[in-house]
Amino acid sequence: MIKAVLIDDEPLARSMVAEYLESYPQITVVAECNDGFEGVKAIMQHQPDLIFLDIQMPKINGFEMLEIIDKQPAVIFTTAFDDQAIRAFEQHAVDYLLKPISKARFDQAVAKFLDTRQLTTDRENTRKLIDDISHTPGQLERIVVKTGTKIKIIPTASIIYLEADDDYVKIHTDEGTFLKNRTMTSFEEQLDSGQFIRVHRSFIVKIDHIVRLEPHEKDSHIAVLSNGKKVNVSKNGYTRLKQLLGM
């Protein structure tokens, strides 16, 4: 049996996908979800093989939801209109259905899934896709993370600094520290470069939070932050910082 989860904030849109799926006895809809939060819960609970995922949804959108689930099922995106997303889908050969969805197009997508049992939307691909879509430089305004079973939306305004930690990035905020599976480079590109600066290979700092700079060893400095933390500043980072602050 193939388990499927439908995630869309419009009940009629879900009911239509469910109706189309009736002609596939081997696929069972185990859950229907109204938003990304429910989606994460249902995916953890049912471990589905396939999800149908809308992009525009309350609280967190479809991409943000994918970012925080651990074991990712095959995904077929459904969307009404999103120029930017469609371009990205095509580029990464990810399957998507445009609303209104025709049965023929739907069957095609499902057939592709049944053939390979593994759509091209594996983890790596999804990450690339998401990076691509939110690749408007300097536009990142919030980060969605999961802590235990809870989902946390971090406004970028509350970030103090970011620290590299193997495959993860530690996000230090007013409210504590969170882990996110993303690269420092992607954060560097997407955070507002007027507010955040990469001072070191392993550190991105919010400029407002720098209290003072102290010389360290030769060629390097240490930045003291508003929360008392000390962060290494490389030679390049120091040059960039000087430029930005007009020193």
Next chain:
Amino acid sequence: MSGIPYTSSRQRLINISCFIIWIIYAFVQTVLLWWFEVDFNLALNDSLVSATATSLCCYIIANALNHYLPRRKGYFYIVVWGLALAAISVSLDRWILQYVIYDKNYLNHIDLSLPLRFFINTLLIAWIAMINILWNIQQEHKENEQRKADAERLAREAELYNLRQQLQPHFLFNSLNSIIALIGRKPEEARNMTFQLSDFLRGTLRKDDQQLIALKDELEHLQLYLSIEKVRFGHRLETRVTYDEECLMKTLPAMIMQPLVENAIKYGLYDTTEKVTIGVACSCHNHMLQIQIENPYDSQSNKPRRGTGFGLRGVQRRLYLLFGRTDLLETQATTHIFTSIIKIPQL
């Protein structure tokens, strides 16, 4: 818009005309007095002083009117000002002359002619004031025309934008998707929604954005939109439209509340996963129609309010172009409720 260059060219006109008044006044008076067989030197001195006092007062009233455009009731004050300035110019004239002219006889002569001088000065000042007021009225008329032209152009852009960006993509495709979903199991509802959708689209296309329409019609149009959205989000979207009966015939620019209601639904629904009530309340007082649109929102989740751009700015701009005021759109945000209020002056 072109206020600064205009003002300075206007200032130059005032300067030149006051100078011309000075020259002509001095020349005419000198010639007249000379003709009445007054000593030429006396006549010249008298004329120069009188001309200076008079043109100074003309200059004052012209400048005052350059900066202040009287309303209809204000014309009374202009008359008072004109008379006062005429009196001032004559007094000033007489006061200076006693230091310039020592001939007692001639000074007595001048005292006799004071009423005549006052009369002439009054006429001159009135003439200058009138020219300035006409100037002002013409200028205001020109600005009005310009604003109207701008309003028409922007309204057209807004209409195009509405059709292109807001209706077509999400609203239209999602509505069609809902209709297709309904066709199989609830054909009656599908049919209903198709009618609503086409009525709504027709209303949008037909409306001339420039035109003021009755609140009653606009509410009906809005109702179509809301019922379509309710089919889409049935379980989560509730609306509460309230109005005072006497407001129904008040007028407002077509489609002015549409972007605000769309915003309210978008942010109301995307900020929370619970049931959402969108409130639209219409009331009227003091020749103003007031429409208040409320949606719940969560200041905590800090979801950036992207895309309010055209919605709010467009409405604000349209109201300015139509009514020449910037205080007609207000927004307020408490922790849980976002409110936008538009006021429409009833002309």
